[in-house]
Amino acid sequence: MGQSEKSTHRERHFTASDTIRDIVIGMSDGLTVPFALAAGLSGTVSSTNIVVVAGLAEIAAGSIAMGLGGYLAARTDREHYENELERERREILEVPEREKEEVAEVLRGWGLQEANVESAVKEISSDQNRWVAFMMKHELGLEEPEPKRARNSSLTIGLSYIVGGLIPLIPYMLIHRATAALLVSIVATLIALFIFGYVKGKFTGSRPFKSAVQTTLVGGVAAGIAFLVAKIIS
């Protein structure tokens, strides 16, 4: 790793703000689906009891699907990377000429002239680790996954989903009449979605205000459709 100034730069940037980004992503996702489910159910029941039970069951299910599912997927990615690394290591020992030709192909694709290609291939392949890293990145398009980051990220996203999901549910816990709880939940959640969309925009590099509007829109549309679906079929 750290082959170039820029990739070291990106890695550093990663660890700094990624926990915050995971929190915001988990939270704004958690705000959306439990919010929409609770809104949908509240149109069909008079007491909020069943809304709270369904909401908490959804939060449990969603956080595990996101957290455990994400963790297992990351572990699979890691294994896939390591298998491919193993294979590349074997290939540069067993069929070095073919592998050198593959490096040359990549370089030609960037516009290098033939004389230059030959010496560049020689230089890249003079260090086995660098050669394998080059093949992994440019032949297979694989970046090394960070092992700890996957676990931490899944845990953070899962927990944030729980916290985010509780925001639309708390009004239903405190207010017994479903219609009143729904109104408070809508106001509280749309505000929260807007704030988290804004912060998400800041941390994912898109325009914060636009991200805020989009996040609020997705949550609002999801809740509206869920409300209609529940109304129609019940």
Place this chain on the structure above:
Amino acid sequence: MGQSEKSTHRERHFTASDTIRDIVIGMSDGLTVPFALAAGLSGTVSSTNIVVVAGLAEIAAGSIAMGLGGYLAARTDREHYENELERERREILEVPEREKEEVAEVLRGWGLQEANVESAVKEISSDQNRWVAFMMKHELGLEEPEPKRARNSSLTIGLSYIVGGLIPLIPYMLIHRATAALLVSIVATLIALFIFGYVKGKFTGSRPFKSAVQTTLVGGVAAGIAFLVAKIIS
């Protein structure tokens, strides 16, 4: 685009099987959360009516969150890519020497010797499009997002989430007693999760049997915890 043999190859591979992969991903996600929610609720009610309403509201909410959310995120990525492309185009005209030095940095990182670096930089920067493509990929680590793919992918995943979510719900629609419906739903959904996990493994390059076990495990654990949470609080 199509700078190297391999990147063209990967693009072709993409369009061939990606629709199937999207279907499988949306479906196995749709199987997990509505299944877990329905299982959770069925422990607290005697009639299946409310389970069906909650399940369908969840499917509506989840498919919109996944589909619309994914579509807007892809559009934001596209805009981000185009803004960066615009900026790189400006930079190679305004500060060509600094941009050439950045290309040189990347090449040095791969182990190219100084003499070679100089001529390689000259060759890469002789074609403006290639130069910009090189900077986008190696300085910023950005690949060009396919515009149509984002929209189609979001639509496919959203619709597959609906189809997947209906599998655990159908038993609750046909059987009125919650405990009986729960049993049929568990058997049907675990079988479906196993099959879709297997197919998902085939299409994402991991071992199919392992993927089948993991997908079934995530669904089963999510349903179990949702069941416990609903039992405890109701």
